Amino acid sequence: MESITIREVQPEDLNEVARVNELAFNSDVEGQLIKLLHARGKAIISLAAMSEGRIVGHILFSPVSFSPPQPGIRALGLAPLAVLPEYQNQGIGTLLSHEGLRLCRSGGWQVVVVLGHPDYYPRFGFQPASVFGLGNEYGADEAFMAIELQPGILDCLAAVACYCSEFKEIGA
Ligand SMILES: CC(C)(COP(=O)(O)OP(=O)(O)OC[C@H]1O[C@@H](n2cnc3c(N)ncnc32)[C@H](O)[C@@H]1OP(=O)(O)O)[C@@H](O)C(=O)NCCC(=O)NCCS
Secondary structure, eight states: OOOOEEEEOOGGGHHHHHHHHHHHHTSSHHHHHHHHHHHTTOOSEEEEEEETTEEEEEEEEEEEEEESOOTTOOEEEEEEEEEOGGGTTSSHHHHHHHHHHHHHHHTTOOEEEEESOTTTGGGGTOEEGGGGTEEETTOOSTTEEEEESSTTTTTTOOEEEEEOTHHHHHTO
């Protein structure tokens, strides 16, 4: 693999980030969502994977709330994660996920949820969210996962995790 570096996304990167997502997902919904989250200050962590000055991968974390509210829990949702098709399966998604989760931890976030491939995210420590009594608004089962960055924080929880309103607004 060529040398990959990870850095924070800047406003001037957003068109390139949207393009990476469009090519990875074959859809422009993710790019619109990313731009809206950035515009509204909800892109809490947004990282680009760089190869030779080009953005080849991207990951974003945005706030998640709970129903019923859990004011003691600071949670983020990982979405989206995308790697350019020609750069996939070279460890770039793994680098982005590890660095993103490291920044979540150091930022004092206690929980991260993800709705994604059940074969991919467990390698980072995600478990089915149902293990924690945590539901989702999408009717997903094992594809909805969570990781406790503060062990035990989800003990005895019975709640639904809600991504921020921009996801519904964009139709993501
Ligand atoms: C999913 C994705 C982000 C992974 O990034 P990546 O850089 O290709 O992955 P890595 O090189 O870090 O890891 C490779 C592993 O991911 C697995 N993987 C790749 N795509 C996968 C998929 N769609 N479902 C499940 N596992 C997948 C590979 O099988 C490989 O597994 P192995 O290590 O056991 O052999 C990337 O393939 C992508 O952008 N896909 C299209 C968009 C997408 O589906 N995003 C995630 C939404 S949840």
